[in-house]
Amino acid sequence: MERRGRMDCPALPPGWKKEEVIRKSGLSAGKSDVYYFSPSGKKFRSKPQLARYLGNTVDLSSFDFRTGKMMPSKLQKNKQRLRNDSLNQNKVSSIFKQPVTKVTNHPSNKVRSDPQRVTEQPRQLFWEKRLQGLSASDVSEQIIKSMELPKGLQGIGPGNNDETLLSAVASALHTSSAPITGQLSAAVEKNPAVWLNTSQPLCKAFIVTDEDISGDNSTSLPENYEAFRYHGNEGPK
Structure with a gap:
Protein backbone atom coordinates (compact mmCIF):
# COMPACT_ATOMS: atom_id res chain seq x y z
CA MET A 1 0.00 0.00 0.00
CA ARG A 83 -38.75 16.21 6.58
CA ASN A 84 -40.04 13.31 4.46
CA ASP A 85 -39.75 10.92 7.41
CA SER A 86 -41.79 13.33 9.50
CA LEU A 87 -44.49 13.58 6.82
CA ASN A 88 -44.64 9.81 6.48
CA GLN A 89 -44.93 9.44 10.23
CA ASN A 90 -47.85 11.87 10.27
CA LYS A 91 -49.57 9.90 7.51
CA VAL A 92 -49.12 6.62 9.35
CA SER A 93 -50.24 7.98 12.70
CA SER A 94 -53.50 9.24 11.20
CA ILE A 95 -54.77 5.69 10.63
CA PHE A 96 -54.64 4.88 14.34
CA LYS A 97 -57.23 5.92 16.86
CA GLN A 98 -56.74 9.42 18.17
CA PRO A 99 -57.99 10.64 21.55
CA VAL A 100 -61.26 12.53 21.22
CA THR A 101 -62.79 14.87 23.76
CA LYS A 102 -66.57 14.81 23.86
CA VAL A 103 -68.18 18.21 24.48
CA THR A 104 -71.87 18.43 25.41
CA ASN A 105 -74.10 21.35 26.34
CA HIS A 106 -76.10 19.21 28.76
CA PRO A 107 -73.71 17.29 31.03
CA SER A 108 -76.56 16.16 33.28
CA ASN A 109 -78.38 14.31 30.48
CA LYS A 110 -78.15 10.54 30.62
CA VAL A 111 -78.37 8.22 27.66
CA ARG A 112 -81.58 6.24 27.80
CA SER A 113 -81.47 2.61 26.84
CA ASP A 114 -84.27 0.16 26.32
CA PRO A 115 -83.34 -3.00 28.27
CA GLN A 116 -86.08 -4.95 26.50
CA ARG A 117 -84.55 -4.11 23.14
CA VAL A 118 -81.06 -5.03 24.29
CA THR A 119 -82.07 -8.44 25.63
CA GLU A 120 -84.29 -9.33 22.67
CA GLN A 121 -82.87 -12.26 20.77
CA PRO A 122 -83.12 -12.57 16.97
CA ARG A 123 -85.58 -15.12 15.62
CA GLN A 124 -85.18 -17.29 12.58
CA LEU A 125 -87.82 -17.00 9.87
CA PHE A 126 -89.98 -20.10 9.36
CA TRP A 127 -88.31 -21.92 12.26
CA GLU A 128 -91.52 -23.95 12.52
CA LYS A 129 -90.42 -25.99 9.50
CA ARG A 130 -87.90 -27.73 11.77
CA LEU A 131 -90.87 -29.32 13.60
CA GLN A 132 -92.05 -31.16 10.50
CA GLY A 133 -91.99 -34.92 10.86
CA LEU A 134 -91.73 -34.81 14.65
CA SER A 135 -94.35 -36.44 16.87
CA ALA A 136 -94.80 -37.24 20.55
CA SER A 137 -94.83 -40.76 21.99
CA ASP A 138 -95.86 -42.27 25.32
CA VAL A 139 -93.74 -44.38 27.71
CA SER A 140 -94.39 -47.46 25.57
CA GLU A 141 -93.01 -45.57 22.57
CA GLN A 142 -96.43 -45.50 20.92
CA ILE A 143 -96.98 -42.40 18.82
CA ILE A 144 -99.64 -40.18 20.34
CA LYS A 145 -102.28 -39.08 17.90
CA SER A 146 -102.14 -35.32 17.49
CA MET A 147 -105.23 -33.27 18.18
CA GLU A 148 -107.13 -31.50 15.44
CA LEU A 149 -106.96 -27.76 15.08
CA PRO A 150 -110.10 -25.60 15.08
CA LYS A 151 -111.28 -24.50 11.67
CA GLY A 152 -110.47 -20.91 12.60
CA LEU A 153 -106.75 -21.66 12.61
CA GLN A 154 -105.45 -21.55 9.06
CA GLY A 155 -101.74 -21.84 8.41
CA ILE A 156 -99.80 -19.62 6.02
CA GLY A 157 -96.29 -19.62 4.68
CA PRO A 158 -94.28 -22.07 2.58
CA GLY A 159 -94.78 -25.78 3.26
CA ASN A 160 -96.96 -25.25 6.33
CA ASN A 161 -99.29 -27.99 7.62
CA ASP A 162 -101.59 -28.59 10.59
CA GLU A 163 -99.06 -30.57 12.62
CA THR A 164 -96.41 -27.89 12.28
CA LEU A 165 -98.92 -25.15 13.10
CA LEU A 166 -100.10 -27.01 16.21
CA SER A 167 -96.51 -27.30 17.46
CA ALA A 168 -95.91 -23.61 16.74
CA VAL A 169 -99.03 -22.54 18.67
CA ALA A 170 -98.10 -24.74 21.63
CA SER A 171 -94.58 -23.31 21.61
CA ALA A 172 -95.92 -19.74 21.57
CA LEU A 173 -98.23 -20.50 24.51
CA HIS A 174 -95.37 -21.83 26.63
CA THR A 175 -92.61 -19.35 25.74
CA SER A 176 -94.45 -16.03 25.49
CA SER A 177 -96.75 -14.11 27.81
CA ALA A 178 -98.15 -11.99 24.97
CA PRO A 179 -101.56 -12.71 23.41
CA ILE A 180 -101.54 -15.22 20.54
CA THR A 181 -103.21 -13.43 17.64
CA GLY A 182 -101.69 -14.95 14.52
CA GLN A 183 -100.38 -12.82 11.69
CA LEU A 184 -102.42 -9.61 11.74
CA SER A 185 -100.94 -8.12 8.55
CA ALA A 186 -102.78 -9.06 5.37
CA ALA A 187 -99.58 -8.49 3.36
CA VAL A 188 -97.94 -11.49 5.00
CA GLU A 189 -99.89 -13.81 2.69
CA LYS A 190 -98.30 -12.17 -0.36
CA ASN A 191 -94.73 -12.13 0.95
CA PRO A 192 -94.25 -13.93 4.28
CA ALA A 193 -90.48 -13.46 4.23
CA VAL A 194 -90.91 -9.66 4.43
CA TRP A 195 -94.03 -9.05 6.50
CA LEU A 196 -93.82 -12.00 8.92
CA ASN A 197 -94.21 -11.27 12.64
CA THR A 198 -91.77 -13.76 14.18
CA SER A 199 -93.36 -13.49 17.63
CA GLN A 200 -96.61 -15.02 16.30
CA PRO A 201 -97.22 -18.50 14.83
CA LEU A 202 -97.59 -18.96 11.07
CA CYS A 203 -101.36 -18.70 10.86
CA LYS A 204 -103.94 -16.16 9.80
CA ALA A 205 -105.39 -13.82 12.40
CA PHE A 206 -108.15 -15.56 14.36
CA ILE A 207 -110.70 -14.91 17.11
CA VAL A 208 -111.39 -17.32 19.98
CA THR A 209 -115.13 -17.68 20.53
CA ASP A 210 -117.14 -19.14 23.42
CA GLU A 211 -117.91 -22.14 21.23
CA ASP A 212 -114.21 -22.85 20.82
CA ILE A 213 -113.68 -22.74 24.59
CA SER A 214 -116.72 -24.84 25.55
CA GLY A 215 -116.70 -27.12 22.49
CA ASP A 216 -115.87 -30.82 22.29
CA ASN A 217 -112.26 -31.49 23.22
CA SER A 218 -111.99 -34.10 20.48
CA THR A 219 -112.49 -31.55 17.74
CA SER A 220 -110.79 -28.52 19.27
CA LEU A 221 -107.93 -27.63 21.53
CA PRO A 222 -108.35 -28.81 25.16
CA GLU A 223 -110.00 -26.83 27.90
CA ASN A 224 -106.91 -24.72 28.54
CA TYR A 225 -107.46 -23.40 25.04
CA GLU A 226 -108.56 -20.21 26.82
CA ALA A 227 -104.86 -19.82 27.60
CA PHE A 228 -104.82 -17.88 24.39
CA ARG A 229 -105.24 -15.09 26.94
CA TYR A 230 -108.41 -13.59 25.57
CA HIS A 231 -106.87 -13.08 22.18
CA GLY A 232 -105.59 -9.54 22.73
CA ASN A 233 -108.30 -6.93 22.72
CA GLU A 234 -110.75 -9.11 20.80
CA GLY A 235 -111.64 -11.44 23.71
CA PRO A 236 -113.91 -14.44 23.38
CA LYS A 237 -117.27 -13.76 21.76
Whole structure:
Protein backbone atom coordinates (compact mmCIF):
# COMPACT_ATOMS: atom_id res chain seq x y z
CA MET A 1 0.00 0.00 0.00
CA GLU A 2 1.08 3.56 -0.69
CA ARG A 3 0.57 6.05 2.10
CA ARG A 4 0.16 9.68 1.16
CA GLY A 5 0.88 10.87 4.67
CA ARG A 6 -1.29 12.42 7.31
CA MET A 7 -2.85 15.81 6.69
CA ASP A 8 -4.74 18.23 8.90
CA CYS A 9 -8.53 18.02 8.69
CA PRO A 10 -10.06 21.52 9.02
CA ALA A 11 -13.59 20.10 9.32
CA LEU A 12 -12.68 18.40 12.61
CA PRO A 13 -11.38 19.93 15.85
CA PRO A 14 -7.69 21.02 15.92
CA GLY A 15 -5.22 18.16 16.07
CA TRP A 16 -7.22 15.70 13.98
CA LYS A 17 -5.40 14.13 11.01
CA LYS A 18 -6.62 12.46 7.81
CA GLU A 19 -4.67 9.73 6.02
CA GLU A 20 -5.36 8.17 2.61
CA VAL A 21 -3.82 4.80 1.72
CA ILE A 22 -3.85 3.57 -1.92
CA ARG A 23 -4.07 -0.16 -2.58
CA LYS A 24 -1.45 -1.51 -4.99
CA SER A 25 -2.44 -5.15 -5.44
CA GLY A 26 -5.46 -7.38 -5.73
CA LEU A 27 -8.75 -6.79 -7.45
CA SER A 28 -9.15 -3.46 -5.63
CA ALA A 29 -5.78 -2.07 -6.77
CA GLY A 30 -5.91 1.68 -7.29
CA LYS A 31 -8.64 2.23 -4.74
CA SER A 32 -7.93 4.01 -1.49
CA ASP A 33 -8.84 3.71 2.17
CA VAL A 34 -9.33 6.76 4.38
CA TYR A 35 -8.48 6.86 8.09
CA TYR A 36 -8.69 9.56 10.73
CA PHE A 37 -6.49 9.99 13.76
CA SER A 38 -7.38 11.84 16.96
CA PRO A 39 -4.88 14.15 18.66
CA SER A 40 -4.04 11.22 20.96
CA GLY A 41 -3.30 8.97 17.95
CA LYS A 42 -6.45 6.80 18.01
CA LYS A 43 -7.36 5.44 14.56
CA PHE A 44 -10.90 5.59 13.07
CA ARG A 45 -11.90 3.59 10.00
CA SER A 46 -15.52 4.76 9.48
CA LYS A 47 -17.84 7.69 10.01
CA PRO A 48 -19.99 5.86 12.62
CA GLN A 49 -16.86 5.22 14.72
CA LEU A 50 -15.96 8.88 14.43
CA ALA A 51 -19.48 10.01 15.39
CA ARG A 52 -19.57 7.75 18.46
CA TYR A 53 -16.23 9.10 19.64
CA LEU A 54 -16.99 12.80 19.11
CA GLY A 55 -20.60 12.57 20.35
CA ASN A 56 -22.39 15.93 20.36
CA THR A 57 -19.21 17.99 20.24
CA VAL A 58 -19.19 18.02 16.42
CA ASP A 59 -22.14 17.81 14.02
CA LEU A 60 -21.10 15.27 11.39
CA SER A 61 -24.43 15.20 9.51
CA SER A 62 -22.87 16.99 6.49
CA PHE A 63 -19.34 15.61 6.95
CA ASP A 64 -17.99 13.61 3.99
CA PHE A 65 -15.71 10.89 5.37
CA ARG A 66 -13.72 10.38 2.14
CA THR A 67 -12.89 14.02 1.39
CA GLY A 68 -12.77 15.22 5.00
CA LYS A 69 -14.95 18.25 4.20
CA MET A 70 -18.35 19.54 5.24
CA MET A 71 -20.73 19.24 2.29
CA PRO A 72 -23.67 21.73 2.38
CA SER A 73 -25.50 19.71 -0.29
CA LYS A 74 -25.33 16.63 1.94
CA LEU A 75 -26.76 18.63 4.83
CA GLN A 76 -29.63 19.73 2.60
CA LYS A 77 -30.33 16.09 1.63
CA ASN A 78 -30.37 15.05 5.29
CA LYS A 79 -32.84 17.80 6.13
CA GLN A 80 -35.07 16.77 3.22
CA ARG A 81 -34.94 13.12 4.35
CA LEU A 82 -35.88 14.09 7.91
CA ARG A 83 -38.75 16.21 6.58
CA ASN A 84 -40.04 13.31 4.46
CA ASP A 85 -39.75 10.92 7.41
CA SER A 86 -41.79 13.33 9.50
CA LEU A 87 -44.49 13.58 6.82
CA ASN A 88 -44.64 9.81 6.48
CA GLN A 89 -44.93 9.44 10.23
CA ASN A 90 -47.85 11.87 10.27
CA LYS A 91 -49.57 9.90 7.51
CA VAL A 92 -49.12 6.62 9.35
CA SER A 93 -50.24 7.98 12.70
CA SER A 94 -53.50 9.24 11.20
CA ILE A 95 -54.77 5.69 10.63
CA PHE A 96 -54.64 4.88 14.34
CA LYS A 97 -57.23 5.92 16.86
CA GLN A 98 -56.74 9.42 18.17
CA PRO A 99 -57.99 10.64 21.55
CA VAL A 100 -61.26 12.53 21.22
CA THR A 101 -62.79 14.87 23.76
CA LYS A 102 -66.57 14.81 23.86
CA VAL A 103 -68.18 18.21 24.48
CA THR A 104 -71.87 18.43 25.41
CA ASN A 105 -74.10 21.35 26.34
CA HIS A 106 -76.10 19.21 28.76
CA PRO A 107 -73.71 17.29 31.03
CA SER A 108 -76.56 16.16 33.28
CA ASN A 109 -78.38 14.31 30.48
CA LYS A 110 -78.15 10.54 30.62
CA VAL A 111 -78.37 8.22 27.66
CA ARG A 112 -81.58 6.24 27.80
CA SER A 113 -81.47 2.61 26.84
CA ASP A 114 -84.27 0.16 26.32
CA PRO A 115 -83.34 -3.00 28.27
CA GLN A 116 -86.08 -4.95 26.50
CA ARG A 117 -84.55 -4.11 23.14
CA VAL A 118 -81.06 -5.03 24.29
CA THR A 119 -82.07 -8.44 25.63
CA GLU A 120 -84.29 -9.33 22.67
CA GLN A 121 -82.87 -12.26 20.77
CA PRO A 122 -83.12 -12.57 16.97
CA ARG A 123 -85.58 -15.12 15.62
CA GLN A 124 -85.18 -17.29 12.58
CA LEU A 125 -87.82 -17.00 9.87
CA PHE A 126 -89.98 -20.10 9.36
CA TRP A 127 -88.31 -21.92 12.26
CA GLU A 128 -91.52 -23.95 12.52
CA LYS A 129 -90.42 -25.99 9.50
CA ARG A 130 -87.90 -27.73 11.77
CA LEU A 131 -90.87 -29.32 13.60
CA GLN A 132 -92.05 -31.16 10.50
CA GLY A 133 -91.99 -34.92 10.86
CA LEU A 134 -91.73 -34.81 14.65
CA SER A 135 -94.35 -36.44 16.87
CA ALA A 136 -94.80 -37.24 20.55
CA SER A 137 -94.83 -40.76 21.99
CA ASP A 138 -95.86 -42.27 25.32
CA VAL A 139 -93.74 -44.38 27.71
CA SER A 140 -94.39 -47.46 25.57
CA GLU A 141 -93.01 -45.57 22.57
CA GLN A 142 -96.43 -45.50 20.92
CA ILE A 143 -96.98 -42.40 18.82
CA ILE A 144 -99.64 -40.18 20.34
CA LYS A 145 -102.28 -39.08 17.90
CA SER A 146 -102.14 -35.32 17.49
CA MET A 147 -105.23 -33.27 18.18
CA GLU A 148 -107.13 -31.50 15.44
CA LEU A 149 -106.96 -27.76 15.08
CA PRO A 150 -110.10 -25.60 15.08
CA LYS A 151 -111.28 -24.50 11.67
CA GLY A 152 -110.47 -20.91 12.60
CA LEU A 153 -106.75 -21.66 12.61
CA GLN A 154 -105.45 -21.55 9.06
CA GLY A 155 -101.74 -21.84 8.41
CA ILE A 156 -99.80 -19.62 6.02
CA GLY A 157 -96.29 -19.62 4.68
CA PRO A 158 -94.28 -22.07 2.58
CA GLY A 159 -94.78 -25.78 3.26
CA ASN A 160 -96.96 -25.25 6.33
CA ASN A 161 -99.29 -27.99 7.62
CA ASP A 162 -101.59 -28.59 10.59
CA GLU A 163 -99.06 -30.57 12.62
CA THR A 164 -96.41 -27.89 12.28
CA LEU A 165 -98.92 -25.15 13.10
CA LEU A 166 -100.10 -27.01 16.21
CA SER A 167 -96.51 -27.30 17.46
CA ALA A 168 -95.91 -23.61 16.74
CA VAL A 169 -99.03 -22.54 18.67
CA ALA A 170 -98.10 -24.74 21.63
CA SER A 171 -94.58 -23.31 21.61
CA ALA A 172 -95.92 -19.74 21.57
CA LEU A 173 -98.23 -20.50 24.51
CA HIS A 174 -95.37 -21.83 26.63
CA THR A 175 -92.61 -19.35 25.74
CA SER A 176 -94.45 -16.03 25.49
CA SER A 177 -96.75 -14.11 27.81
CA ALA A 178 -98.15 -11.99 24.97
CA PRO A 179 -101.56 -12.71 23.41
CA ILE A 180 -101.54 -15.22 20.54
CA THR A 181 -103.21 -13.43 17.64
CA GLY A 182 -101.69 -14.95 14.52
CA GLN A 183 -100.38 -12.82 11.69
CA LEU A 184 -102.42 -9.61 11.74
CA SER A 185 -100.94 -8.12 8.55
CA ALA A 186 -102.78 -9.06 5.37
CA ALA A 187 -99.58 -8.49 3.36
CA VAL A 188 -97.94 -11.49 5.00
CA GLU A 189 -99.89 -13.81 2.69
CA LYS A 190 -98.30 -12.17 -0.36
CA ASN A 191 -94.73 -12.13 0.95
CA PRO A 192 -94.25 -13.93 4.28
CA ALA A 193 -90.48 -13.46 4.23
CA VAL A 194 -90.91 -9.66 4.43
CA TRP A 195 -94.03 -9.05 6.50
CA LEU A 196 -93.82 -12.00 8.92
CA ASN A 197 -94.21 -11.27 12.64
CA THR A 198 -91.77 -13.76 14.18
CA SER A 199 -93.36 -13.49 17.63
CA GLN A 200 -96.61 -15.02 16.30
CA PRO A 201 -97.22 -18.50 14.83
CA LEU A 202 -97.59 -18.96 11.07
CA CYS A 203 -101.36 -18.70 10.86
CA LYS A 204 -103.94 -16.16 9.80
CA ALA A 205 -105.39 -13.82 12.40
CA PHE A 206 -108.15 -15.56 14.36
CA ILE A 207 -110.70 -14.91 17.11
CA VAL A 208 -111.39 -17.32 19.98
CA THR A 209 -115.13 -17.68 20.53
CA ASP A 210 -117.14 -19.14 23.42
CA GLU A 211 -117.91 -22.14 21.23
CA ASP A 212 -114.21 -22.85 20.82
CA ILE A 213 -113.68 -22.74 24.59
CA SER A 214 -116.72 -24.84 25.55
CA GLY A 215 -116.70 -27.12 22.49
CA ASP A 216 -115.87 -30.82 22.29
CA ASN A 217 -112.26 -31.49 23.22
CA SER A 218 -111.99 -34.10 20.48
CA THR A 219 -112.49 -31.55 17.74
CA SER A 220 -110.79 -28.52 19.27
CA LEU A 221 -107.93 -27.63 21.53
CA PRO A 222 -108.35 -28.81 25.16
CA GLU A 223 -110.00 -26.83 27.90
CA ASN A 224 -106.91 -24.72 28.54
CA TYR A 225 -107.46 -23.40 25.04
CA GLU A 226 -108.56 -20.21 26.82
CA ALA A 227 -104.86 -19.82 27.60
CA PHE A 228 -104.82 -17.88 24.39
CA ARG A 229 -105.24 -15.09 26.94
CA TYR A 230 -108.41 -13.59 25.57
CA HIS A 231 -106.87 -13.08 22.18
CA GLY A 232 -105.59 -9.54 22.73
CA ASN A 233 -108.30 -6.93 22.72
CA GLU A 234 -110.75 -9.11 20.80
CA GLY A 235 -111.64 -11.44 23.71
CA PRO A 236 -113.91 -14.44 23.38
CA LYS A 237 -117.27 -13.76 21.76
